[in-house]
Amino acid sequence: MPVFHMRKPETTPAAAPAVRLVQIDAEQAGQRIDNFLLRICKGVPKSHIYKAIRGGEVRVNKGRIQSDYRLQDGDTVRVPPLRLPAPDAPRLVPPCDFPVVFEDDAILVIDKPSGVAVHGGSGVSFGVIEQLRAARPDARLLELAHRIDRETSGLLIIAKKRAALVALHDMMREGKGRKRYQALVVGDWVNDRQHLKQPLLKWLTASGERRVRVDAAGKPAHTIISLLKRYGRYSLLEAELRTGRTHQIRVHLASAGFPIVGDDKYGSDEVRAQFSRQGFGRMFLHAWRLDIPHPMTGELLQLTAPLPPECQRLLDQLEQIS
Template sequence: MRKETPVSTSSAPVVRLVEVDAEHDGQRIDNFLLRLCKGVPKSHIYKAIRGGEVRVNKGRIQADYRVVAGDVVRVPPLRLPAAGEARPVPGSEFPIVFEDDALLVIDKPAGVAVHGGSGVSFGVIEQLRAARPEARFLELVHRLDRETSGLLMVAKKRSALLALHAMLREGKGDKHYLALVEGDWVNDRQHIRLALTKWTTQSGERRVRPDPDGQSAHTIVTLRQRFGRYSLVDAELRSGRTHQIRVHLAASGFPIIGDEKYGVDETRAQFARQGFNRMFLHAHQLTLPHPLTGEILRLTAELPPACRKLLQQLENQ
């Protein structure tokens, strides 16, 4: 347990001295404070760090400082929810695919961000923390785009988080997505190797494009089923770049149905008129060793009802 010592005994917000325990060893100070000060906006946390109000072992630190077990963190008075006040983040659980004392894997719905930021006040991780106030540690292992549904890993122990991050860096495990694309996919199996780079539009929107000087990226695409002018494909990630599957498929001439960034506007509008109002990209299968036991986990999240319904409509046309 973290040891907390208030500097004042008044009823007003007070400075707290918090000793870091072994469970949080190696965590960034900003994430440590966000977890400790539930409900406090990120902007307040970063302002307190920049202003020197947050100190570690009496010294100033930067937002990327990683705490060490035994560190004493000075937590300044921050705007915390009052006792009995409704949580600013609504607690929510999500369909659980796998859970033990180290790892939680959920089936994330489309349209829900994995975390707050970029105009979103909260996401999956904040809602899980609000729903599980007794949980001492909950951290995202990886990300899914807001409009992508399917398997999302959340670590319940720092040791599990570090082990999973190492696995992902080393390319261990298999991650498969299902995507409905525009066009008649030709090859049964195809490797797409296009380096990618991030850029920002004039409006400030984040995008990704193929770039020979960018980061290497590798996707293996396997045909699942043809529907005339559309194809259902399996996309296996062999690297984990931002928007990788979306950009690789679009650059190959097969944009994902419903993709607002890289898809075809007319096609998206056509499917929206039929009642399909999302991107057809779903994290379907995940196979990897358990981060602590080494046991092989084979996890599956079936296609959501809206996606299954659309495929049935295409079959009947």
């Protein structure tokens, strides 16, 4: 009998990635080269991008640059042939649309849930900004205008235009606008209104974790505290930021002897464990109100985000007890 040999189907090899030269325009100017590459090289692992920068494969105007280089209008960026993951590889950044409080063509304001970092890094592979970019692949620009802690919930501003981002940064640096938070603290807060102005200094623990403490050598920091309600041995406070230092509200309140419930860095482990057993497993700090001029029109935006359900349930429980 004749023997038939099965011929393998011919396949066309995938085209190898090619070097790209990208001309930077005014809308792209001002952003860091690493953030620019992460956005235009969608799906490429962050480690590959930083390796390409360190190795000199990424160049601006034919010269080597560092990952913190800020692009300028007219720059020519050499983007090396960075390989995407295989089509069947799991997606590294799951897209997510967060609750939108306000949006127009210049800015997006979302209500960030607790437990989600605003960006990747420090052991977190992705955060809000990476997930938004994955969910909105056609967006020309999405950049954080400011930051809030991972365990803090509430209002977060994302710029959709370079001019809006620059204007927001300028406004925050100049102290324009009001950012207000609600915090449940351990202790019976006495004053209806109090200014906390202790300087704050960043430091690292032996294990390399970032911390902040009150220190005369630190940067000036100003928080205005208003009493909202007492719940026995706990108090619900409003904290208004006049400066934007790392962990400012948390450290100011802890230093005053009123640590925030659930704070794993500056609070009580015993209190955190107690509330965790009751089903409350987060820090009670929520960015609830933002009054700020619109970065493009100057119109005053007055935005609010109600307390998350788990925070409101806890207050209801404390109300019953007290």
